[in-house]
Amino acid sequence: MFEVREVVWPRRLGHADFCLRPGELMALVGPNGAGKSSLLALMSGQYEAGSGEIRLNGQPLNRLEPVAQAQQRAWLPQRVTVPVSMPAAILLTLGLPWQPAGAVVEEVVALLELEPLLQRDVLTLSGGEQQRCQLARVMIQVASSPFQGPRFLLLDESLQALDIRHQMRALQGLRRWCRAGWLGVLWVSHDLGLAYEAADRWLLLQQGRQQGVAPPATLAQAIDLSEVFGWPLQQAECGGRQRLWPQWETRHD
Numbered sequence: 001m002f003e004v005r006e007v008v009w010p011r012r013l014g015h016a017d018f019c020l021r022p023g024e025l026m027a028l029v030g031p032n033g034a035g036k037s038s039l040l041a042l043m044s045g046q047y048e049a050g051s052g053e054i055r056l057n058g059q060p061l062n063r064l065e066p067v068a069q070a071q072q073r074a075w076l077p078q079r080v081t082v083p084v085s086m087p088a089a090i091l092l093t094l095g096l097p098w099q100p101a102g103a104v105v106e107e108v109v110a111l112l113e114l115e116p117l118l119q120r121d122v123l124t125l126s127g128g129e130q131q132r133c134q135l136a137r138v139m140i141q142v143a144s145s146p147f148q149g150p151r152f153l154l155l156d157e158s159l160q161a162l163d164i165r166h167q168m169r170a171l172q173g174l175r176r177w178c179r180a181g182w183l184g185v186l187w188v189s190h191d192l193g194l195a196y197e198a199a200d201r202w203l204l205l206q207q208g209r210q211q212g213v214a215p216p217a218t219l220a221q222a223i224d225l226s227e228v229f230g231w232p233l234q235q236a237e238c239g240g241r242q243r244l245w246p247q248w249e250t251r252h253d
């Protein structure tokens with residue numbers, strides 16, 4: 001379990017109280033400035049909340065050693081730059097304090113189709129290619145960890161630069177790992193349609209405050225999402241599934 005209890009970070013996050021469970025893919029959604037990245041930054045252990053408590057697998061996060069944290073939780077921030085020139089293959093395991101199993105690296109490389117990029121200098125990769133490598137790095141971190149219990153992945157708009165094929169491959173891979181029961185994912189996304197379909201639950205933030213945490217269809221019934229996001233959103237069955245999408249508003253054209 002990754003528990004966030006009564007957490008407040010003055011001027012950045014007004015209130016959050018929820019639990020990310022192993023086995024689930026949770027989407028963290030909300031308008032710009034709602035506090036999504038701030039919440040992930042707190043769960044990354046790199047910042048301290050003003051009040052409240054964060055517990056990772058039962059232990060207060062701020063009492064876990066950095067390596068113990070790294071074994072149980074990986075974080076991919078919204079803005080991550082590669083500092084120096086290196087082959088992509090090196091980036092995939094950069095900074096890992098343990099030797100990852102070759103089979104895990106191979107699985108992730110195959111999932112994100114990185115083989116043709118491995119010998120390329122990361123500084124010469126396109127934005128989407130770099131993001132695929134960074135995503136692979138944190139996926140390898142959680143999947144190769146020597147920790148036997150549940151592990152968690154915090155992804156801050158980490159699929160945003162990926163083309164549709166790689167977004168879908170990444171999401172399906174992550175869901176497969178979640179379904180196996182050992183992984184919980186908290187994924188910040190502005191793609192509400194994709195998050196509606198892919199996520200087990202949504203955590204909705206607005207102006208720094210948690211508005212709800214529930215399966216997306218349940219949340220959409222309880223809360224006026226068009227109001228929250230300031231744009232008309234339509235929800236209907238399409239192709240045998242419930243979907244959500246933004247409406248065209250001719251008066252804004």
Ligand SMILES: Nc1ncnc2c1ncn2[C@@H]1O[C@H](COP(=O)(O)OP(=O)(O)OP(=O)(O)O)[C@@H](O)[C@H]1O
Binds near residue numbers: 030
């Ligand atoms: N380093 C900082 N110092 C002061 N305030 C900050 C800092 N970073 C973010 N904030 C403020 O904290 C609030 C929450 O920001 P945060 O980045 O968490 O939002 P977000 O939901 O991730 O937004 P976005 O969707 O635009 O990425 C915003 O009002 C933002 O301006």
